[in-house]
Amino acid sequence: MVLGGGTAGEHVAAGLARAGRDVALVEDHLVGGRSPYFACVPSKSLLMSARRGETWELAVARRDRLAAHRADDRAAARLAEDGVTVVRGRGRILGPGLVDVDGTEHACDDLVVCTGSEPVLPPADGLPGVPVWTSDEALSVPDLPRRLVVLGGGPVGCEMAQVYAAFGSQVSVVEASGRLLTAEAPFAGEALADSLRRMGVDLRLGAALALAERKDACVRLWLSDGGTIDADRVLSAAGRRPRVEGLGLETLGVAVVPGEGVPVDETCAVPCAGGGVWAAGDVTGVARTAHAARYQARVVLSNLLGKRREADYRAIPRVVHTTPTVYSVGVSPGRAAELGIDLVTAGYDLAATARAAVEADDRGRVELYADRARGLLIGATAAGLYAEEWMSEIALAIRAETPLSLLADVVHAFPTYGESIEAPLRDLAGRLCGTAERP
Numbered sequence: 001m002v003l004g005g006g007t008a009g010e011h012v013a014a015g016l017a018r019a020g021r022d023v024a025l026v027e028d029h030l031v032g033g034r035s036p037y038f039a040c041v042p043s044k045s046l047l048m049s050a051r052r053g054e055t056w057e058l059a060v061a062r063r064d065r066l067a068a069h070r071a072d073d074r075a076a077a078r079l080a081e082d083g084v085t086v087v088r089g090r091g092r093i094l095g096p097g098l099v100d101v102d103g104t105e106h107a108c109d110d111l112v113v114c115t116g117s118e119p120v121l122p123p124a125d126g127l128p129g130v131p132v133w134t135s136d137e138a139l140s141v142p143d144l145p146r147r148l149v150v151l152g153g154g155p156v157g158c159e160m161a162q163v164y165a166a167f168g169s170q171v172s173v174v175e176a177s178g179r180l181l182t183a184e185a186p187f188a189g190e191a192l193a194d195s196l197r198r199m200g201v202d203l204r205l206g207a208a209l210a211l212a213e214r215k216d217a218c219v220r221l222w223l224s225d226g227g228t229i230d231a232d233r234v235l236s237a238a239g240r241r242p243r244v245e246g247l248g249l250e251t252l253g254v255a256v257v258p259g260e261g262v263p264v265d266e267t268c269a270v271p272c273a274g275g276g277v278w279a280a281g282d283v284t285g286v287a288r289t290a291h292a293a294r295y296q297a298r299v300v301l302s303n304l305l306g307k308r309r310e311a312d313y314r315a316i317p318r319v320v321h322t323t324p325t326v327y328s329v330g331v332s333p334g335r336a337a338e339l340g341i342d343l344v345t346a347g348y349d350l351a352a353t354a355r356a357a358v359e360a361d362d363r364g365r366v367e368l369y370a371d372r373a374r375g376l377l378i379g380a381t382a383a384g385l386y387a388e389e390w391m392s393e394i395a396l397a398i399r400a401e402t403p404l405s406l407l408a409d410v411v412h413a414f415p416t417y418g419e420s421i422e423a424p425l426r427d428l429a430g431r432l433c434g435t436a437e438r439p
């Protein structure tokens, strides 16, 4: 039995059914989960429409078409064709091998928990009293607010701020930490901040929301730095937490800590007496993207089908699909400092590539991070056009632990942004492997 039919759950269920197993998938909302209807697909569609200069009306029509008008009949039919029994309703674990779905008990040998995540609202006074969008509403309603405040400057906040600013809303972003995309290398957040400011976005960095108050038809927000903002709509993008509560995980002896993921080992098994419980996707707190959810699903599938497989998270990309795209993979400088890794950094401005001249866009930079002790590439960040496409080879290099001397010998086509990694790779190879050739 698979509990939750989003990106992870669908993948596990379909794979098991195709392998001849008897599979039921329990889903209490839409088969397909968040990604196709309320997250990845509609947000990328709107960002693409903004880039193409479409009108808001056309962009909304295209978004809704790509999101299948938030109807899951085709996704459910595909699963049924694969042989999966789709059970509509809310699942709750009653004990080992037993799940209740809206009053009916179902027995199973193995259980895969794929219940995803839910948005966290900031704990500001007055916020519950004002109308607040989460990304679900921002990506499914047709309204274009005149003045929009986005709470949070993480991936969701940055993507949404760029979408709404591009279509003409007056957007403010309130980010409690001092910069956008705090988890990534500082230059990436700065590049994005620069791009958003050029679009007229008002960035309030280092300020948290303190108080929200309804004022006639609009909302007034007071910030921790003493500033105020008046808005017609507030969009909370202040983070998400794994959906672990109310599932009955305690009946399996699994400790549930609000805000934390279901614990999983390297095979994505949930340690509990008796075994037979697995988890994949956002609910683990490890995966935070659709591709990571799918990866964990493949790991679960393999283990359930009898071939032991361990997950390796060293090279899962993290992409913010704004202009410029921010692509990160592996260890960030901040994470390296936490881990006590002596990082060697080499960077390159995209302006120095011929491609930048061709595209008439000289913004962006790439930085590569190597571990001095091991002499290996362990992380990278790029802010620039199409970085989500041309940085993939770095993910492969990190995952395969490709020697720097070999990476420095790889040739990229001219004129591409991909050429931008050649000089930093030669630089790192020269500094860490003693290769004679320097950038």
Ligand SMILES: Cc1cc2nc3c(=O)[nH]c(=O)nc-3n(C[C@H](O)[C@H](O)[C@H](O)COP(=O)(O)OP(=O)(O)OC[C@H]3O[C@@H](n4cnc5c(N)ncnc54)[C@H](O)[C@@H]3O)c2cc1C
Pocket (backbone or CB within 6 Å): 003, 004, 005, 006, 007, 008, 009, 026, 027, 028, 029, 030, 031, 032, 033, 034, 035, 038, 039, 040, 041, 043, 044, 089, 090, 091, 092, 114, 115, 116, 117, 135, 156, 243, 247, 280, 281, 282, 283, 287, 288, 289, 290, 291, 292, 293, 321
């Ligand atoms: C605005 C936004 C944009 C994003 N953009 C990207 C992107 O561009 N690229 C990317 O890789 N990632 C992106 N993500 C992240 C991505 O959407 C998630 O990582 C991914 O959807 C997680 O898949 P999942 O299967 O773990 O969970 P979900 O897709 O959330 O599926 C969980 C399912 O479980 C169901 N469920 C929960 N509890 C129960 C229960 N008790 N009984 C029955 N059913 C239940 C839910 O209804 C849901 O359908 C974005 C996220 C957001 C919010």
Ligand SMILES: NC(=O)c1ccc[n+]([C@@H]2O[C@H](COP(=O)([O-])OP(=O)(O)OC[C@H]3O[C@@H](n4cnc5c(N)ncnc54)[C@H](O)[C@@H]3O)[C@@H](O)[C@H]2O)c1
Pocket (backbone or CB within 6 Å): 122, 123, 124, 151, 152, 153, 154, 155, 156, 157, 159, 174, 175, 176, 177, 181, 182, 207, 208, 209, 237, 238, 239, 240, 288, 289, 290, 318, 319, 320, 321
């Ligand atoms: N392209 C992608 O792959 C993609 C796109 C969007 C989202 N996602 C995933 O969705 C998840 C959620 O993203 P997110 O951006 O909502 O969360 P996040 O946790 O990454 O960022 C939330 C931000 O809100 C700020 N914040 C929190 N409370 C605040 C307050 N009271 N006032 C002001 N700022 C406050 C935090 O400092 C943080 O920077 C992430 O796991 C992300 O990986 C992925």
